[in-house]
Amino acid sequence: MALRLYDTRSRSKRILETLVEGEVGIYVCGITPYSPSHIGHARQAIAFDIIVRWLRKSGFLVNHITNFTDIDDKIIRIANEENIDFLDVANRNIDDYFEVMDLLNVNRADSYPRVTETIPEIIDMIAKLIENGNAYSSHDGVYFEINTAPEKYGQLTGQTLEMVREGAGGRVSETGTGKKNHRDFALWKIAKPGEPYWSSPWGDGRPGWHIECSVMSLQHLGEKFDIHGGGSDLMFPHHEAEIFQSECCLNHDPVVQYWIHNGMINVDGEKMSKSLGNFWTIRDAISKVHPLELRYCLINAPYRQPVEFNDVMLQDSSSHYRKLLATYGEALSNYGKTNWKNSSFLQQAELEFSNGMNDDFNTRVAIVEVQTVVKYLREKLDSNLEDEISACVSWLSEFAGKVLGILPDDEVIRKNILDVENEKMKIHDQVMDLIEQRQIARNNKDWDNADQIRDKLNHIGVVVEDSPNGPIWKLK
RNA sequence: GCAUGGGUGGCAGAGUAGCUAUGCAGCGGACUGCAAAUCCGCGGACCUGGGUGCAAAUCCCGGCCUGUGCUCCA
Numbered sequence: 328m329a330l331r332l333y334d335t336r337s338r339s340k341r342i343l344e345t346l347v348e349g350e351v352g353i354y355v356c357g358i359t360p361y362s363p364s365h366i367g368h369a370r371q372a373i374a375f376d377i378i379v380r381w382l383r384k385s386g387f388l389v390n391h392i393t394n395f396t397d398i399d400d401k402i403i404r405i406a407n408e409e410n411i412d413f414l415d416v417a418n419r420n421i422d423d424y425f426e427v428m429d430l431l432n433v434n435r436a437d438s439y440p441r442v443t444e445t446i447p448e449i450i451d452m453i454a455k456l457i458e459n460g461n462a463y464s465s466h467d468g469v470y471f472e473i474n475t476a477p478e479k480y481g482q483l484t485g486q487t488l489e490m491v492r493e494g495a496g497g498r499v500s501e502t503g504t505g506k507k508n509h510r511d512f513a514l515w516k517i518a519k520p521g522e523p524y525w526s527s528p529w530g531d532g533r534p535g536w537h538i539e540c541s542v543m544s545l546q547h548l549g550e551k552f553d554i555h556g557g558g559s560d561l562m563f564p565h566h567e568a569e570i571f572q573s574e575c576c577l578n579h580d581p582v583v584q585y586w587i588h589n590g591m592i593n594v595d596g597e598k599m600s601k602s603l604g605n606f607w608t609i610r611d612a613i614s615k616v617h618p619l620e621l622r623y624c625l626i627n628a629p630y631r632q633p634v635e636f637n638d639v640m641l642q643d644s645s646s647h648y649r650k651l652l653a654t655y656g657e658a659l660s661n662y663g664k665t666n667w668k669n670s671s672f673l674q675q676a677e678l679e680f681s682n683g684m685n686d687d688f689n690t691r692v693a694i695v696e697v698q699t700v701v702k703y704l705r706e707k708l709d710s711n712l713e714d715e716i717s718a719c720v721s722w723l724s725e726f727a728g729k730v731l732g733i734l735p736d737d738e739v740i741r742k743n744i745l746d747v748e749n750e751k752m753k754i755h756d757q758v759m760d761l762i763e764q765r766q767i768a769r770n771n772k773d774w775d776n777a778d779q780i781r782d783k784l785n786h787i788g789v790v791v792e793d794s795p796n797g798p799i800w801k802l803k
Numbered sequence: 804g805c806a807u808g809g810g811u812g813g814c815a816g817a818g819u820a821g822c823u824a825u826g827c828a829g830c831g832g833a834c835u836g837c838a839a840a841u842c843c844g845c846g847g848a849c850c851u852g853g854g855u856g857c858a859a860a861u862c863c864c865g866g867c868c869u870g871u872g873c874u875c876c877a
Contacts (some may be wrong), residue, residue: 338807358877371877401875485806486873536875540832558877559808563877590808591871598871627826628816632809633870640815683817691817695825711843774836781838791841799840 330385330685332554333631335562335586340687345553346584349390351355352548354564356557357393357417360403360420363428365623366607366636367558367592367599373622373732374589374630374688375556376433380730381684392547393436394540395421397443398533403522413523414443427609428596430618432732438547442539446525449534451543452576453514454528461575462514464529466506469515471571473508473772479571483586484563512568514538537568543574544569550577551584559588559631569612590633600638612641620645623733626690643680648733651701655727656740658704658720665717673722676700680726690731697727758789762798765791 331340345351355375358368360579379391397417404412423482429539442449453469456462473480473488480488488510513535518524524531566586573582591598592619594605612621615638624644626633667673670676676696683692704719728734735743751758765780784800791800 335807356877359875365877367877369877374877399875481806483807484872487805489805559871562807563872564874581860589877591877593870596870598876600876632816635815643815647826689817691825695817698826705841769836772836779839790839792841793835794840795834 352552541572664721667718667722
């Protein structure tokens, strides 16, 4: 089954045909680092992480670029409030981003270009746009003139020039007084007193919001590239502005072959936002559950769907995930891995998994297959079928681990199990003593006493399970 | 208002025409002194009104509800 992905511009799933056979260039709009990362950032990063992992798994050589917009109005405002350099604000939030993304098992992109390190190239592109007649300079900045390429309007959102004219109403004055038309957007903003600036042919200032992505994608992926991704809230105006800039600068279209957009996170049915007070940072979430449990939670819905997020769902995901990991860990530590390709059951599971992923990266379908294999593994564990168990471990390691990224490294799992064993060793004698007492009570059918001892064990964090082979105990 | 998605069982969420989605929860059972864990089984859904089809959750048209965008946003 060929890999198909939903392209926002054509509003349909299209088979992936890359510009260079066997290679994919993908640019994903990154964050503006003005505050610690929130779970919306996590969702996006995880979604594209899995997309890139799957492309690589499918044999493509992938070049994945994600940028940082490390200069913007909000960063400047926060820097002024704290009386520090704007780059300090950006850097501390970028550091935070990398830290939490590592915890979430998000692979690094191949490059993370930053606006502040791309100023000369940005100035070049603006100059080219002026030269081509698509942009003009005025007293407060340089603007892209929409009317020079009206046919490019609405390619991602279906909106027409007229709609925006009506919708925008009296916003002209707020969005740049030097504009000829309120729909024009800034390429270069002249600095106001106290703002950081770079010098340019049009005056000291800084880049507008959209230009950096056109420049960086060109710089890293060339005049045409395969996939451009980002949050669905960036379709308009950001990505449409990019289409104007890139295509008018390069004099050809399309520059981007496939546009893909991830859905937003909703809390209580509404988009998560600071103003609504329903805001979760990644650190908020991972203070409640393990980062991989959060990752698991965020890929429960396919990447394009809005995903509902709240405490209950986080806890649900967490408990589902723990069951999965417990089974995997038990099998891994006791049996190890072997080639899974001899198992027809696992071959079928691979096929279903792949069909799901090839259908616009449907992680929901992929997870169902993972659950199916875990269930199968559970059966084999109960009947001690060593070869099948090892094959399952190996399959899960490959698909749940390497593709979905929801399993910790084997060494981490083994170490955790070891740590738990060590913890158990510390209280081993005490527990065995109590269990022995309880067994005596049980043999005497003294259930009250037996249950009291069980409560006592529970109190020190030990759960006793009476298996057919006698009592086993574990830490809560 | 315009644009663009979506409306599936208690919850989450697949499924684009005929075949049990799946997981959690619920109910029943096995096992157990009772539990726990595990296993087996069961019930329960396709917003609404039309249309096309032998057959529609699935395609077409209308309505209703709802998310998002039209302003910074992942």
